[in-house]
Amino acid sequence: MNGFKVKMLSVATVACGFMAAGCQSTDKHGDPCWPDRYANEARQLTVAAFQPQVENGHILDHTIWNLHFEYGSDQMNGAGMDKLDQLARRRPMPDVHLFLQTTRDIAYDPEKPADHAAKRIDLDNKRVAAVQKYLKATLTGRELTFDIQIHDRAYPGIDVTPGIGPRVYIPTPQDRSRGANVPATPVSGSGGAASGGPTNPPPSGGSGSSGPKM
16 A cells, blocks of 8 residues: 555656646757647737627627617617517526617708707617617516617628619618518619619610610
């Protein structure tokens, strides 16, 4: 038994010696910690570059947009209530830090710019109250205190339609459900196309012509 204890003590002493040695080497012309030292530094740089993208994506995912309300109103629509239900059901627990897109769906009167700013602030506050009220209702029995911050982020996504330059396009819930790339209703403007998407403009050779005559 004593011999076994002596052997175990010897093994532990040798192991501690290796652990204490760490990145040490008698070679004076190389890095004894290669490649671990450089792999760790490369990993940290990669994560540091990726972290802002993760944070931005998290903010966009936790944003309630103008499209979640009736136009120019604090009345939430079905898409808005569904969005809040998704955020409230996150596991292991919801993130209590939410974001609200500042009001961009109110008419602007160039003669009264101050009134426009006042209307925006007023509707922002009403929409925050509407979101808080719905979250309290949908989380009955497990209420949480949510912090809602207002920001002015553009809705993510760019739609390129034939005949029209790239623009930010906010898809409707109906468009999302059928996977459409082109809005069902035409974009407002002169010479609007029929329902189903805008059409290509006629060639430069004239209306109905297929090109310059030879």
